[in-house]
Amino acid sequence: MFTLNVPNALTLLRILLVPVIVVALLDATDSGDLLAAIVFAVASMTDAIDGWLARRQRAITTFGKLMDPVADKLLIVAALIALVSLNRVAAWIAMVIIAREFAVTATRMAATGQGVVIAANWWGKAKTIVQVVAIFFAIAFDPTPLAVDLLLYAAVAITVISGIDYFFGLRRLMREAEARRVASRPGAPS
Numbered sequence: 001m002f003t004l005n006v007p008n009a010l011t012l013l014r015i016l017l018v019p020v021i022v023v024a025l026l027d028a029t030d031s032g033d034l035l036a037a038i039v040f041a042v043a044s045m046t047d048a049i050d051g052w053l054a055r056r057q058r059a060i061t062t063f064g065k066l067m068d069p070v071a072d073k074l075l076i077v078a079a080l081i082a083l084v085s086l087n088r089v090a091a092w093i094a095m096v097i098i099a100r101e102f103a104v105t106a107t108r109m110a111a112t113g114q115g116v117v118i119a120a121n122w123w124g125k126a127k128t129i130v131q132v133v134a135i136f137f138a139i140a141f142d143p144t145p146l147a148v149d150l151l152l153y154a155a156v157a158i159t160v161i162s163g164i165d166y167f168f169g170l171r172r173l174m175r176e177a178e179a180r181r182v183a184s185r186p187g188a189p190s
Helices: 006-026 032-056 062-085 091-113 121-139 146-185
Strands: none
Touching: 006 032, 006 062, 032 062, 032 121, 062 091, 062 121, 091 146, 121 146
């Protein structure tokens, strides 16, 4: 069931802002990039705010747990695809980031189905921050200066590192969950 609370409303707002960013970015007007950068910044801030509010107000919902990461992925993926189409971001950069996001999301869903919950860690949070900052500057600057290109490379590096960290952590958690299942079976050695 969908509960309309402030954190869920912010998640929905983030989803609704995605097409605004893409249209503004792909628009050939002088103010399109500025509008896209502002809307991207606002949408990115809702990600931090909705999670903080949900925890503070104890308003964590199934909808929020499901849709918050979906909204995050939509925001990042849509912006990257638009930036690739404008030749501001290399396609390989976008593909590395997008592939990691989909791989982690798919394995997170599979793990959740087996009762294993993987909380966000420092690497994941750092990855999100660096991606958002890099994409924001790639939207705001055309052509992108060298500093933005270096920031995009840093985003790729931390994306790969956080993905490796995630998968090793997942492997460990899956082994621990399996050991608990085996130990809880009737007749299992204690």
